[in-house]
Amino acid sequence: MLNIYLTDESGKLQETGTLTKGCWVNLVNPTEEEMNRVVNETNIPLDFIKDPLDDDERSRIEKEDDDVLIIVGVPVKMKEDVDSALYDTIPLGIIVTPFYFITVCLQDNPIIGKFIHKKVRGFYSYMKTRFTLQLLYEIASYYLNYLKYIDRRTSLIERELHESMRNEELFELLSLEKTLVYFTTSLKANKIVMEKMTRQHFLKVYEDDIDLLEDVMIEVKQAIEMCEVHSNILSGMMDAYASVISNNVNRVMKFLTTCTIILSLPTMVSSFFGMNLHGLPWEASAHGFWMAILVSAVLSTVTAIIFWKKKYF
Numbered sequence: 001m002l003n004i005y006l007t008d009e010s011g012k013l014q015e016t017g018t019l020t021k022g023c024w025v026n027l028v029n030p031t032e033e034e035m036n037r038v039v040n041e042t043n044i045p046l047d048f049i050k051d052p053l054d055d056d057e058r059s060r061i062e063k064e065d066d067d068v069l070i071i072v073g074v075p076v077k078m079k080e081d082v083d084s085a086l087y088d089t090i091p092l093g094i095i096v097t098p099f100y101f102i103t104v105c106l107q108d109n110p111i112i113g114k115f116i117h118k119k120v121r122g123f124y125s126y127m128k129t130r131f132t133l134q135l136l137y138e139i140a141s142y143y144l145n146y147l148k149y150i151d152r153r154t155s156l157i158e159r160e161l162h163e164s165m166r167n168e169e170l171f172e173l174l175s176l177e178k179t180l181v182y183f184t185t186s187l188k189a190n191k192i193v194m195e196k197m198t199r200q201h202f203l204k205v206y207e208d209d210i211d212l213l214e215d216v217m218i219e220v221k222q223a224i225e226m227c228e229v230h231s232n233i234l235s236g237m238m239d240a241y242a243s244v245i246s247n248n249v250n251r252v253m254k255f256l257t258t259c260t261i262i263l264s265l266p267t268m269v270s271s272f273f274g275m276n277l278h279g280l281p282w283e284a285s286a287h288g289f290w291m292a293i294l295v296s297a298v299l300s301t302v303t304a305i306i307f308w309k310k311k312y313f
Helices: 032-042 046-053 110-116 128-161 168-199 207-273 288-309
Strands: 002-007 013-016 024-028 060-064 067-077 087-096 101-105
Touching: 002 032, 024 032, 024 110, 032 046, 046 067, 046 087, 046 101, 060 168, 067 128, 067 168, 087 128, 087 168, 101 128, 110 128, 128 168, 128 207, 168 207, 207 288
Parallel strands: 024 101
Antiparallel strands: 002 013, 002 024, 060 067, 067 087, 087 101
């Protein structure tokens, strides 16, 4: 899919059908025809478009002539699956040329959507350095938002695990831990890219953009720290609650064993008095049946009291 946007004289973002100076070209899983059109009209290398479409492409920044390619990892929500990560990261390509700003991604994501739906203040398609920093800031913010959701989800799973004897909660914790590993790896790579971009002056940073650049670095560092903290917490929780689940199962087995012992006493008494032998107690008594019931009840009650005092229930 190919969309072209341009900020008009009044500052409003409008979609257009032609590539003009200062426009923003957004490519989402583009076809060969769309890629060739952009390459022919902007004179950028074809690899600049194809590289971000590789799901395993690493974050990096490179420059060829006056064209700059920045590839960063962005968080995306995965399909609900027990053994998969809750979120993953995919490459987002940012191509800055003297006349055009191009973004390339495998799929739609809400970060690009915020710019399309005009939810970012001070956004102009022709201010390429600011647009780049705004994109990086929004990416870091989404990492933080997803980390807050992971924190809430972890707390909910923690409450469920107190009485749980199932493995589903542990699988959910494993899914969250995978997500944090992906996030940490991607954020550290993004941080290296931004440091290199700043240090080697791939983009001209204007005075008005210095504060924004600092905010981006702060957001990324905060996200990395949160990922590492949550990852350490989850690792400890998985070990602890594996033992909790095992202990819960043992408690149930202890309760069932105690009940089995108590119920086996009436069975033993009734089997004893049910033997076809002469000389059994109360054999000729009219109250023999009730005496056997009484003996069974007394034995079961005494055993139950003993187990109760030993806190087997």
